[in-house]
Amino acid sequence: MTVLLLGSGGRECALAWKISQSPALRHLYIAPGNGGTGNYGENVNLSPLDFDAIAKFSDEKSIDMIVVGNEDPLVAGIYDYFQGREHAPLIVGPSKAGAALEGSKDFAKQFMVRHGIPTARYRSFTAETIAEGEKFLEELRPPYVLKADGLAAGKGVLIIDSLDEAKNSLREMLSGMFGKSSATVVIEEFLKGIECSVFVLTDGNGGYRILPVAKDYKRIGEGDTGPNTGGMGAVSPVAFADETFMKKVEERVIIPTVNGLISEGITYRGFIFLGLIEVNGEPMVIEYNVRMGDPETEVVMLRIASDLLPLLRAAAEGNLGTMPLSIDPRYATTVMVVSGGYPGSYPKGKTISGLDKVEDVIFFHAGTELHPDGTLATSGGRVIACSAYGKDIDEALANSFIGASGVTYEGKYFRRDIGADLKAIEQSRK
Numbered sequence: 001m002t003v004l005l006l007g008s009g010g011r012e013c014a015l016a017w018k019i020s021q022s023p024a025l026r027h028l029y030i031a032p033g034n035g036g037t038g039n040y041g042e043n044v045n046l047s048p049l050d051f052d053a054i055a056k057f058s059d060e061k062s063i064d065m066i067v068v069g070n071e072d073p074l075v076a077g078i079y080d081y082f083q084g085r086e087h088a089p090l091i092v093g094p095s096k097a098g099a100a101l102e103g104s105k106d107f108a109k110q111f112m113v114r115h116g117i118p119t120a121r122y123r124s125f126t127a128e129t130i131a132e133g134e135k136f137l138e139e140l141r142p143p144y145v146l147k148a149d150g151l152a153a154g155k156g157v158l159i160i161d162s163l164d165e166a167k168n169s170l171r172e173m174l175s176g177m178f179g180k181s182s183a184t185v186v187i188e189e190f191l192k193g194i195e196c197s198v199f200v201l202t203d204g205n206g207g208y209r210i211l212p213v214a215k216d217y218k219r220i221g222e223g224d225t226g227p228n229t230g231g232m233g234a235v236s237p238v239a240f241a242d243e244t245f246m247k248k249v250e251e252r253v254i255i256p257t258v259n260g261l262i263s264e265g266i267t268y269r270g271f272i273f274l275g276l277i278e279v280n281g282e283p284m285v286i287e288y289n290v291r292m293g294d295p296e297t298e299v300v301m302l303r304i305a306s307d308l309l310p311l312l313r314a315a316a317e318g319n320l321g322t323m324p325l326s327i328d329p330r331y332a333t334t335v336m337v338v339s340g341g342y343p344g345s346y347p348k349g350k351t352i353s354g355l356d357k358v359e360d361v362i363f364f365h366a367g368t369e370l371h372p373d374g375t376l377a378t379s380g381g382r383v384i385a386c387s388a389y390g391k392d393i394d395e396a397l398a399n400s401f402i403g404a405s406g407v408t409y410e411g412k413y414f415r416r417d418i419g420a421d422l423k424a425i426e427q428s429r430k
Helices: 010-019 051-061 071-076 078-082 096-103 105-114 127-139 163-177 243-263 297-303 308-317 393-406 420-429
Strands: 002-007 027-032 065-068 090-094 122-125 144-148 157-160 185-188 194-202 208-210 219-221 225-228 233-236 268-279 282-289 331-338 362-365 368-370 376-378 382-390
Touching: 002 010, 002 051, 010 027, 010 297, 010 308, 010 362, 010 382, 027 051, 051 078, 065 078, 065 308, 071 078, 071 090, 071 096, 078 090, 078 096, 090 096, 090 308, 096 105, 096 268, 096 282, 105 122, 105 185, 105 282, 122 127, 127 163, 127 185, 144 163, 157 163, 163 185, 194 243, 194 308, 208 243, 233 297, 233 393, 243 268, 243 282, 268 308, 297 331, 297 382, 331 393, 382 393, 393 420
Parallel strands: 002 027, 002 065, 065 090
Antiparallel strands: 090 268, 122 185, 144 157, 144 185, 194 208, 194 268, 219 225, 233 331, 268 282, 331 382, 362 382, 368 376
């Protein structure tokens, strides 16, 4: 197969790494890719949102399948764009209607309610109903959770301790804090527990495979302090997501989601990301995403022992059937090295070195670019995900931290407590 992978982050680098291992792969293109994806395929200068250019390129290169890495093209309707076109490639990703599970938090909450999927109590508000929104906040206990309905580059969720501050933030959001994305604001009950990410590959016809579970770490500071980021690290497997918990997830969340999409006539052939929280042993859905997570992909791909490409093709064709999925029993961890100042303003263009001096680590590039002279430099806030295997969580983390320490560039920062909470859970169960 000739495959086009859309995206430029660490998630796409990990997907490229895994897809490139397939004997069924003829050629892999990554658009636009980054400074590391060229190790696994050919970077091409295409915007994932320029559907006309993607179609032209697909015709020229006889692309068999497009794997959509990030959510923006899906929400914009890339699946629908290619339907009915002559010689159209297969698309790994949902239709525009399916992508609304991430593109609209209000739609996602309504979908969960319609299909009895456990989630926090909520209500949605607009500028016309702001007074009702303030009254609803008064009914809740702090902290207060306010979410922009639309995509907001991962910044549209506010968790606030003060009622007055929550009311002010509601006004600001509805006045355009996140542009059109916060024209509607979802206010929901705060759930206290520990989170994990569950990924499902589904074929739109009732077939699905549950991928390895992971836990990511969003805060910039150790001890989960400071502002949210795109993700500072991840671990798989997750200690509390045992067989009992995952049986509940499958029966109460995954099956109702897959069947709910079918019953509503929504075409969905791709990844479903379930952002879950364990509350007193019970799974509840925080959010849906319609693609793989980042940096979770950088550990999930390590733990998929099967050839991924035939699974993606089967999902895109609507025929997962009984296709097997083998999971590597080892632990996989990733530690993200980021630019100084991130998630605020940060410099770019810092020369990166040291990657060739570290063994037992897979470096998934995120915010990097490769200059014509071969120099690797920073180009984003999250720079490289240092991923590694281990027979247990300690060994995997030790290898990831060695990798993070070995990467060198001016202003580098990484969290040194990734996985500490899961290690404590494992210790308590021994």
